[in-house]
Amino acid sequence: MSDHFANFTTGLDSPASSGFAISPDDSNDLVAVTRALYIGTGGTLAVTLKSGNTVTFQNLPNGALLPIRALRVLTGTTAAGLIGLY
Numbered sequence: 281m282s283d284h285f286a287n288f289t290t291g292l293d294s295p296a297s298s299g300f301a302i303s304p305d306d307s308n309d310l311v312a313v314t315r316a317l318y319i320g321t322g323g324t325l326a327v328t329l330k331s332g333n334t335v336t337f338q339n340l341p342n343g344a345l346l347p348i349r350a351l352r353v354l355t356g357t358t359a360a361g362l363i364g365l366y
Contacts, residue, residue: 296365304357312366313351319344320361326354 290297296315304326313330322344325337330349337346340359353362 299363299365302353302362302364304353304355304362306352306355309352310350310364312364313349314364314366315347315349316365317346317348317350317353318361318363318365319346319359320363321359323358323360324356325359325362326356328352328354 292315298312299318300311302310302317317325317327319325319340320342322339322341325340325346326334327337327348327350328334330351332351334354336356340346350364
């Protein structure tokens with residue numbers, strides 16, 4: 281398949297080109313720092329951001345897409361079906 285954008289520089293405002301399933305873990309970082317997180321089933325999302333700050337997003341709806349640079353998803357998370365995009 282031809283990629284018409286192969287010669288362009290990828291920036292943070294570019295769409296994600298890869299992804300991975302996420303299981304919350306308080307001890308281990310994600311396989312890559314994300315560009316966004318997809319929330320399959322809504323709930324609470326507790327994350328450590330790339331900056332090292334920990335934040336909790338509450339009442340996320342099903343199918344939410346959060347444009348955050350997450351380093352770790354913590355076990356206080358009740359949201360499910362999490363996909364890391366980068």
